[in-house]
Amino acid sequence: MLKKRIIPCLDIKDGTTVKGINFEGLRNAGDPVELAVKYEQEGADELVFLDITATVEDRKTFVELVKDIAGQLSIPFTVGGGISSVEDVRKLLEAGADKISINSSAVKNPQLISELAKEFGSQCVVVAIDTRLTNGSDLVYVRGGRQVTALNTVEWAKECASLGAGEILLTSMDGDGTKSGFDVRITSLVSEAVNIPVIASGGAGSIDDFVQVFNETKATGALAASIFHFNEVPVQELKKQLKKQKIAVR
Secondary structure, eight states, rough: OOBEEEEEEOOOOOOOOEEEEEEEEEEEEEEEHHHHHHHHHHSOOOOOEETTTTTTTTTTOOOHHHHHHHHOOOOEEEEESSSSSSSHHHHHTTTTTTTEEEEEHHHOOOOHHHHHHHHHHHHGGEEEEEEEEEEEEEEEEETEEEEEEEEHHHHHHHHHHHOSSSEEEEETTTTTOOOOOHHHHHHHHHHHHHOOEEEESSOSSSSHHHHHHHHHHHHHOOOOOEHHTTSOHHHEEEEEHHTTTTOOOO
């Protein structure tokens, strides 16, 4: 059985780590390089870096900042934001990223998933899906959660897997930053529907939330930001408690 992964996330805006609620009301959460070092030392399994305004501002992600963070890490490092081509990915991998995450560009051009998987291997390609329950349907959102699409979340996840994605990063926008718990319902639906790893994201507020999402869904990883950034739940304490609950962690 795959051991469950604990994954802190650095949401980056203007070179600084930020955190909001439901993708809005951002506040400063600290220096990204310092946070990366802290999470590595605390025993995080991976680190995710998302340049959250790159797509909206129509620019590429901060390659130099990626290089600075990667230089401090030995754990897997996933980078997303403003990625739309094979060349973009090559630059980020050369800067030290291990995996890349695409969202809006994958919706706009699904064949990009296949191109990247063919060029760099599926293990390198993470498709991030931002989802929200909208008029009774689970719909995919793009452009940093600003724009709704007609795509059904579960069907889109299945298409991403069939096109060569190696992993799904599933963020419940309804839960994001609320600390009300992971969205077990949509996480369960997506993780049951695909045969690739699914990372649950959005809503983590306590150790019990991680226990629940791992016990009640097939998610293989759980991602959180503010509870780690503001020292509400240290990574090593979380892992210790998960082990006590008989949940296999690294």
